Structures are given as C-alpha cells and as structure tokens.
Amino acid sequence: xxxxxxxxxxxxxxxxxxxxxxxxxxxxxxxxxxxxxxxxxxxxxxxxxxxxxxxxxxxxxxxxxxxxxxxxxxxxxxxxxxxxxxxxxxxxxxxxxxxxxxxxxxxxxxxxxxxxxxxxxxxxxxxxxxxxxxxxxxxxxxxxxxxxxxxxxxxxxxxxxxxxxxxxxxxxxxxxxxxxxxxxxxxxxxxxxxxxxxxxxxxxxxxxxxxxxxxxxxxxxxxxxxxxxxxxxxxxxxxxxxxxxxxxxxxxxxxxxxxxxxxxxxxxxxxxxxxxxxxxxxxxxxxxxxxxxxxxxxxxxxxxxxxxxxxxxxxxxxxxxxxxxxxxxxxxxxxxxxxxxxxxxxxxxxxxxxxxxxxxxxxxxxxxxxxxxxxxxxxxxxxxxxxxxxxxxxxxxxxxxx
Numbered sequence: 283x284x285x286x287x288x289x290x291x292x293x294x295x296x297x298x299x300x301x302x303x304x305x306x307x308x309x310x311x312x313x314x315x316x317x318x319x320x321x322x323x324x325x326x327x328x329x330x331x332x333x334x335x336x337x338x339x340x341x342x343x344x345x346x347x348x349x350x351x352x353x354x355x356x357x358x359x360x361x362x363x364x365x366x367x368x369x370x371x372x373x374x375x376x377x378x379x380x381x382x383x384x385x386x387x388x389x390x391x392x393x394x395x396x397x398x399x400x401x402x403x404x405x406x407x408x409x410x411x412x413x414x415x416x417x418x419x420x421x422x423x424x425x426x427x428x429x430x431x432x433x434x435x436x437x438x439x440x441x442x443x444x445x446x447x448x449x450x451x452x453x454x455x456x457x458x459x460x461x462x463x464x465x466x467x468x469x470x471x472x473x474x475x476x477x478x479x480x481x482x483x484x485x486x487x488x489x490x491x492x493x494x495x496x497x498x499x500x501x502x503x504x505x506x507x508x509x510x511x512x513x514x515x516x517x518x519x520x521x522x523x524x525x526x527x528x529x530x531x532x533x534x535x536x537x538x539x540x541x542x543x544x545x546x547x548x549x550x551x552x553x554x555x556x557x558x559x560x561x562x563x564x565x566x567x568x569x570x571x572x573x574x575x576x577x578x579x580x581x582x583x584x585x586x587x588x589x590x591x592x593x594x595x596x597x598x599x600x601x602x603x604x605x606x607x608x609x610x611x612x613x614x615x616x617x618x619x620x621x622x623x624x625x626x627x628x629x630x631x632x633x634x635x636x637x638x639x640x641x642x643x644x645x646x647x648x649x650x651x652x653x654x655x656x657x658x659x660x661x662x663x664x665x666x667x668x669x670x671x672x673x674x675x676x677x678x679x680x681x682x683x684x
Contacts, residue, residue: 324611324670328631328663331601336652338593338645340528342569344519346539346584348509349572352481355502358382358474361495367506369488373479379506380490382475387468394468398461405454412447419444483510486582509582515573517549517586520559520566528592529554535571537588542579549573551590593645599653601628605664606643606651610636629665630658636665 360382367379422440425431487507490496496503517537521529533551549571559566571588573580605628609615618638621627625640641656658664 324668326631326636326665327667327669328665329602329605331599331653331658331660331662331664333597333599333660335596336594336598336600336645336647336650337591338528338647340521340525340590340592342519342521342525342588342590344517344537344569344571344586344588346515346517346573346580346586347582348483348486348512349514349516350481350483350510351486351582352483352508352510353504354379354477354479354506354508355498355504356382356474356477356496357498357502358387358471359495359497359499360384360386360475362490362492365488365490365492367485367488369485371485373483373485373508375479375482377479378476379479379485380477382477382496384472384475387472387475391465391468391472394461394465398458398465401454401457401461405451405458408447408450408454412444412451415440415444415447477505479506479508481508481510483508484512512578512582513574513576515575515580515582516552517571517573517588519569519571519586519588521554521569521590523558523565523567525590526554526567526569529569529590533590533592535588535590537571537586539580539584539586541581541584547573547580547586549588595645595652598644599658599660600650601653601658601664602650602666603646603648604666605629608665608667610638610665610668625656628658631663631665636668 362380363383364381365379366381367373367377373379419440422432422437426434426437485506486509488505489503489507490505496505529551531551531553535549535551536546537549538546551569552572553570555568555570557568559568569590606626608629610618610629614636618627618629619640621640625642627638627640629636630639631637639657641658642654644652644654646652
C-alpha cells in the first residue's frame with residue numbers, strides 16, 4: 283500500500299510539473315508575440331539623393347508661319363478673267379497674279395471723260411457770259427456817269443449780272459474739278475482690275491478660279507496668300523501665365539513637329555508679347571520664336587511642340603520629387619521642426635530611424651528637384667512611403683502637391 287501510494291503521488295507531481303511548464307511556455311509565447319507587435323517598426327520605402335545633371339524646362343505648343351505673310355485681295359468687284367499663278371508659285375514684287383474683267387471699268391473711264399468734256403464746255407460758256415456781263419456793266423456805268431442817261435436801278439442790275447456771271451464761272455470750274463476727280467477714280471478702279479504681288483515670295487494659297495465673281499463690299503476679299511521667305515520662319519507659342527516669367531528674349535529653344543518624328547529643330551525667342559490671350563479663363567502669352575528653315579523642311583501651319591530650357595546644372599545634388607510628398611505618421615510628425623517660408627521638410631532614414639531635414643530647394647524638372655541648401659548629402663536615403671504604420675497610407679489624391 284505504501285508503494286502504490288508513493289507511485290500515485292509521484293504521478294500527480296509529474297502532471298503538476300508538466301502543467302506548470304506548459305503554462306510558462308504559453309505565457310512566454312504570448313509575451314514574445316506581444317513584444318514583437320509593440321516593438322515592430324513600419325517598413326520605409328526610400329530613394330537616394332545623388333549628384334547629376336538637372337534641366338528645368340517649360341513646354342508649350344505653337345504654330346509655324348512665315349515671318350511676313352501678305353494677303354492679296356481686290357478693292358473692286360468683278361469676274362476673274364485670268365489667273366497667272368498657282369499654289370507654290372514663286373512671285374516677284376509687282377508681278378501680275380490675276381486679272382478682273384475690265385470692260386465695265388473701261389466704260390466708267392469713258393463716261394468720266396465725257397463728263398469732264400461737258401464740264402469744260404460749260405466752263406467756257408460761263409466765262410464768255412461773264413465777259414459779256416462785265417462789258418454791259420461797263421457801258422451802263424459810263425452812261426450813268428454822263429448826265430445819268432440810265433436809271434440807277436438799271437446800273438445796279440448790270441452790276442449784279444456781272445457778279446453772277448463771275449460766280450457761275452467759279453461753279454463751272456468746280457464742276458470741271460469734280461469731273462477730273464471722277465475720271466481719276468475711274469482710272470484707279472480700272473487699274474485695280476490688275477492684281478499684282480506687293481512682295482517677293484511664294485504663293486501659299488489661292489482662293490479663286492477663272493470665271494469666279496468676287497465682290498468687294500465692306501472689306502476686300504482675299505484672293506492669294508503670299509509668304510515672303512520660307513527660309514526664315516517663326517513659331518507663335520501659347521505660354522501659360524505661370525511659366526511666362528521664366529522666359530526671356532534671346533533664350534534658345536527646341537521643338538519637334540509630327541511630320542519629322544525623332545528630329546529636333548532649334549530656335550531663339552525673339553519676343554514675348556504683352557498681349558494676353560484668354561480662352562475659358564486660361565491666360566496665355568505669345569512667345570515668338572525665330573526659326574532657320576534653310577532646308578525648307580518646315581511648312582506654314584505645322585504644329586510645333588516647343589521646349590524652353592530656362593535653367594540647368596551639371597553637378598547638382600538632386601532627389602526624386604516623391605520624397606517631398608511623404609507625410610509621416612502623426613506621432614513622428616510631431617517631432618518635425620517648423621520650416622521657414624522658403625524651406626521644405628524631407629524625411630531621411632538615418633540609423634534606421636526617420637529624421638526630418640529642412641532644405642531649400644532649387645530648380646526642378648518635374649520629376650527630380652535640386653537641393654540648394656540643407657543638411658542633405660549624396661547617398662542619403664529619403665523616405666517616400668511608410669508601410670505598416672497607421673496614418674501613413676494617404677491616397678495620392680489627398681497628398682499635398684509640390
């Protein structure tokens with residue numbers, strides 16, 4: 283009995299010890315798990331600060347055109363009788379481009395000549411009548427002075443007739459001048475039936491055909507468009523008001539056109555015009571670019587995609603812009619210093635811990651930014667995202683822009 287009792291006692295003791303061991307293991311496991319969860323840090327995604335070339339650019343679109351473009355029209359109405367040039371025809375100053383049927387205008391010239399002849403005849407008649415009126419007045423005056431052989435009323439009438447004859451002569455002289463002006467106008471209109479080029483250049487467009495009637499009423503209709511010299515062209519660009527302050531006269535530019543993919547053309551800003559252009563509350567300014575087109579590849583009307591390079595550095599300390607958009611958890615953000623107005627805060631991973639650094643940024647090309655001043659060095663790891671920490675996964679739409 284004593285032996286069996288002893289065995290039962292030892293079994294109960296063994297079971298108690300094993301239970302204590304299991305309980306201690308479970309507590310230890312829970313403690314370790316709790317420690318790991320509380321001590322776990324978020325995983326940081328970083329980018330490196332490095333040295334290299336950075337180029338700041340402004341982009342805009344524009345339209346190619348000749349430096350001087352002249353629209354040739356007509357000041358008289360009529361039917362196109364002849365055409366002497368076509369599209370792409372080279373022309374010289376004074377060269378005849380087209381002819382309007384002149385018959386109607388020649389008839390007007392002949393009519394004006396006839397009116398002038400009639401006015402000149404009326405003037406000669408008025409002069410003869412004036413001479414006769416003055417002769418009669420002189421006779422009446424002599425008779426009145428000799429014992430008053432005629433009444434004073436008759437003398438006054440002769441004087442008035444002489445003055446009226448002089449006035450009639452002046453009126454006829456005015457009529458002659460009017461007839462001469464009408465003849466000159468008819469000659470001018472007849473000359474307008476010949477359409478000539480006002481510059482040396484190339485015909486870009488022709489808007490009429492033989493037999494077509496053109497009507498010049500409130501404004502002269504355009505018959506031809508002539509470009510003076512296609513070897514020298516310009517690009518009129520639409521630069522936004524936010525970027526126009528970065529440009530200046532004489533700045534070199536580059537642009538591409540869809541007609542020659544992969545080829546880059548050069549130009550220089552000649553003028554930044556002060557006249558604003560507002561379309562749906564978007565304000566732009568015209569930056570005019572001079573372009574050398576000696577090979578005649580570029581054509582008027584082509585769309586140019588222009589790039590203005592306003593700043594560049596070959597050995598700049600730079601980092602991706604994603605680091606500027608990082609927002610740390612609220613607990614870590616509280617340790618960040620309050621930056622000055624011209625400073626930005628970036629977070630650098632040093633010794634495994636995020637550290638805020640105040641920097642002053644320089645030029646940017648839209649994807650990377652220069653470090654102009656601050657405690658940031660080449661090779662530093664800048665934090666762009668913290669994974670696993672509450673309050674860090676801010677959607678891109680709610681992140682503060684650069």
